[in-house]
Amino acid sequence: MLHIFKLLLPAVIPSWNFFDVIVPSPRIQYTLLNAKDDLPAEWHEFRPRPAFVSITKMLRRMFWNPCWNESLFLVSCAERLEEHPTQHSEDEIFKRLIHELNSDSYSSITKGKTHVRFRLVFIRREGEKLEEEVTYQSAAQCFREAEFK
Amino acid sequence: MNIELALRVTEIMMGFAFVQQSLEHLRTYNDERIIFLPRLLLAILLIAGFQTNWIVFILLGLGLIMLNRFQGPYNGGADRMSLLILACLCGAYIAPTVQWQEIALGYLAIQLILSYFISGWVKVINPQWRNGQALVDVFHFSSYPVSESLRDWAKSPQLLLIMSWLIIIFELAFPISMLSTTSLSIALVIAACFHFANACLFGLNRFFWIWLAAYPSILWFQQRLFDTI
Numbered sequence: 001m002l003h004i005f006k007l008l009l010p011a012v013i014p015s016w017n018f019f020d021v022i023v024p025s026p027r028i029q030y031t032l033l034n035a036k037d038d039l040p041a042e043w044h045e046f047r048p049r050p051a052f053v054s055i056t057k058m059l060r061r062m063f064w065n066p067c068w069n070e071s072l073f074l075v076s077c078a079e080r081l082e083e084h085p086t087q088h089s090e091d092e093i094f095k096r097l098i099h100e101l102n103s104d105s106y107s108s109i110t111k112g113k114t115h116v117r118f119r120l121v122f123i124r125r126e127g128e129k130l131e132e133e134v135t136y137q138s139a140a141q142c143f144r145e146a147e148f149k
Numbered sequence: 150m151n152i153e154l155a156l157r158v159t160e161i162m163m164g165f166a167f168v169q170q171s172l173e174h175l176r177t178y179n180d181e182r183i184i185f186l187p188r189l190l191l192a193i194l195l196i197a198g199f200q201t202n203w204i205v206f207i208l209l210g211l212g213l214i215m216l217n218r219f220q221g222p223y224n225g226g227a228d229r230m231s232l233l234i235l236a237c238l239c240g241a242y243i244a245p246t247v248q249w250q251e252i253a254l255g256y257l258a259i260q261l262i263l264s265y266f267i268s269g270w271v272k273v274i275n276p277q278w279r280n281g282q283a284l285v286d287v288f289h290f291s292s293y294p295v296s297e298s299l300r301d302w303a304k305s306p307q308l309l310l311i312m313s314w315l316i317i318i319f320e321l322a323f324p325i326s327m328l329s330t331t332s333l334s335i336a337l338v339i340a341a342c343f344h345f346a347n348a349c350l351f352g353l354n355r356f357f358w359i360w361l362a363a364y365p366s367i368l369w370f371q372q373r374l375f376d377t378i
Contacts, residue, residue, distance in 0.1 A: 007216040011232035016264045018226060020271035022286040053296040058349040061295075066173035068295065068352040073223050075292045080221070088220045095178070123290045130290055 024124035024133075026078035030097055032113035036140045040117060044109075046097055047071050070096065078120050081136050090138060093118060098143040115140040152250060155369035156241055159257075160195050160205070162362035163234050167192035167208070169358055170224075170231075184214055202242045209235045227355035233260060234363055251373065258370030261363045262324050265340065269320025278317065281310030293351035319343070333371055337364055 028047075031040040047067075061068065074096060077089040097118055101110050120136040150158075167188060174185035188211050195204045212232045215223065222228035240253030272278040277286070288294055289303035302309065319339060326336030341364075344357040 004213050004217055007221055008213060008232065011222070011229040012236050014226075014229055014233065014260060014264070016260075016267040017271045018268045019283070019287065020275060022277065022283050022291060025291045027292075049294070050296050052298045055349075058295070061352060062345075062348055062354045062357065063169060064173065065352055065354045066176055069173060069224055069355065070177070072225070072292070072352070073219070076221065076223075076225065086220065092219075099178075125286055125290065 022125075023079075024122040026075060026082065027121045027123065028074060028078055028093060028097075028118055029121055030101075030116055030118045032101075032110060033115040033117065033140055034113060036115050036142070038115070038140070043119065046074075046100075046118065078136075081120060082122065085136075094138070094141055098141070101143045110143070114142055114144050116143045117141070150365065150369045150372055152241075152247070152254060152369060152373075155254060155365045156238065157198070157201075158365040159234065159254075159362060160198075160201055160238065162365065163231070163238075163359070164192045164196035166231070166355070166358035166362050168196070170227075170355055180218070184211060184218060187211065205235055205238045205242060209239050224355050227353070227359050230264075230356075230359045230363065233257065234359070237366070254366050255370055255373070257363055258366040261360075261367050262327070264360075265320045265323035269317050269323070272313070272317045273321060278313055281306055281313045284309040284313045284316075293353075295350065295352045299350060316343070327367075327371055327374070330371065333367070337367070 027045055029043040030046050031043050033040065074093055077092045080086065081089045081093075094116075097116060100106060101116060117140045118138050119134050122133050122135050123130055124133070125131075171185040171189035171192060174181045175189070188208065191204050191208050191211070195201055195208070209232070212228075212235055215228070216232075234257060237253050237257035240256070241250045244250040244253055272283070275283065277283040285303050285306050288300055288309070294300055294302075319336075323336055323340070326332040341357075341361060344353075344360050348354040348357040
């Protein structure tokens with residue numbers, strides 16, 4: 001109960017410090033493996049943003065934007081994993097990653113693969129250039145057997 | 150606008166925002182549907198005006214369940230504003246007198262003013278915002294731009310410097326708009342346009358709808374202040 005109260009307090013007494021500082025920004029990358037102990041070879045960005053979004057689509061997203069809002073939640077989970085690692089944040093990322101890997105749109109790249117790992121890459125500006133730092137890497141998880149409800 | 154009307158319009162606008170949010174969750178997982186399907190039905194009842202004094206309390210309870218389910222807000226500031234509005238509406242319903250009811254809704258109005266003013270303050274004291282670098286960084290590498298093509302805006306630092314200062318000046322000047330009904334109306338239209346732009350560029354559609362739901366409170370609050378003076 002105390003925990004929920006702690007979560008509620010920032011809503012009832014908000015700080016309103018939106019975008020006060022531009023913090024390092026996380027990207028979630030995943031790699032597909034043939035077996036649990038395989039070494040990662042190639043990392044792919046999870047849900048890379050599209051090259052272009054039309055005005056019409058932007059207007060439609062005013063009313064229906066579930067995928068993007070879920071991606072923003074995953075950004076929160078990544079930031080939480082960086083600040084205060086919890087199993088919950090890792091589970092939430094795995095849950096959505098595995099769900100998507102089992103969808104038809106990923107069938108060509110998941111063929112013959114059984115396990116997945118993800119890592120967090122934080123991008124920050126150092127002087128004039130951007131630097132990337134891997135801050136977290138998950139254990140391998142089988143995505144073939146996993147079933148989330 | 151009297152307090153009863155302000156409360157009712159707030160309920161309706163918040164109800165529509167909750168319908169929009171809840172529908173987005175129905176396409177996902179069972180453990181989310183179990184929260185958001187009741188939330189959708191309750192939001193519809195709220196819009197219809199059915200037992201709204203009970204509905205807001207149940208919605209607040211569901212809000213706490215959501216906080217626990219996602220171990221914090223699912224959608225950052227939008228969820229926090231949702232809870233704030235719900236808490237203020239609950240406060241207004243349990244208030245023993247009209248004065249306490251006014252304090253509950255007045256608190257929401259003051260928080261709305263602070264949401265702009267503090268956002269402006271934390272920017273103006275940050276040199277990165279004052280020289281435009283912060284907004285360049287937002288477009289350059291933050292998680293928010295909805296497409297890669299929007300990242301090209303980072304190549305226009307002069308434009309983003311102007312935009313940074315327009316945002317800072319507007320947010321800091323927002324409380325001054327309380328001085329007249331015309332200036333407040335203009336400020337709220339500009340603020341809505343600002344949220345609309347954020348929704349289009351950064352995909353923050355939920356912010357747009359829920360911040361609008363807090364606007365009736367400030368319109369009532371200004372009238373209440375004028376009546377007192």
